[in-house]
Amino acid sequence: MTRMKFALAMTLALLAAPAVQAARPALQVTGAWSRPAVAGTTGVGYMTLANHGATADALVSIASPLAARVEMHASSMTGGVMSMEREDKVAVPAGGQVVFGPGAYHVMLIGLKSTLKPGDQAPATLTFASGAHLKVGFLVSSGVGPPAGLGAKSR
Ligand SMILES: [Cu+2]
Numbered sequence: 139m140t141r142m143k144f145a146l147a148m149t150l151a152l153l154a155a156p157a158v159q160a161a162r163p164a165l166q167v168t169g170a171w172s173r174p175a176v177a178g179t180t181g182v183g184y185m186t187l188a189n190h191g192a193t194a195d196a197l198v199s200i201a202s203p204l205a206a207r208v209e210m211h212a213s214s215m216t217g218g219v220m221s222m223e224r225e226d227k228v229a230v231p232a233g234g235q236v237v238f239g240p241g242a243y244h245v246m247l248i249g250l251k252s253t254l255k256p257g258d259q260a261p262a263t264l265t266f267a268s269g270a271h272l273k274v275g276f277l278v279s280s281g282v283g284p285p286a287g288l289g290a291k292s293r
Pocket residue numbers: 211212222223244246
């Protein structure tokens with residue numbers, strides 16, 4: 139009887155373990171959105187990137203089947219002029235988060251192979267310095283702001 143209860147408890151523990159891990163991965167993307175853009179032009183992507191793990195990581199590359207090339211950019215204001223620069227990597231501190239939003243870090247989908255229409259999901263794969271990969275879908279808004287109800291933090 140006791141032996142059987144133990145076996146059952148072990149089975150339940152083993153079944154539960156992967157579910158717990160899947161519910162809270164170390165790296166997580168939330169509020170990923172994009173703006174409408176015509177094929178052949180450049181699209182933009184915004185998101186919040188969180189690192190729940192105890193080890194610092196960095197986003198080092200992004201690829202999308204919808205774009206010829208994807209870059210990480212940082213916007214900055216210098217002398218009243220907004221400019222942007224390509225970043226080779228974006229650090230995501232342990233237990234911290236990085237916000238990609240208008241006027242800050244953003245993802246550039248260069249050479250769009252198809253038009254991004256409101257309601258579309260632009261798929262991309264994020265690659266981190268640790269070797270981790272994350273799949274993300276940038277939900278295309280109907281205007282300049284994030285899609286309604288997305289809960290994207292755009293700052
Ligand atoms: Cu840019």
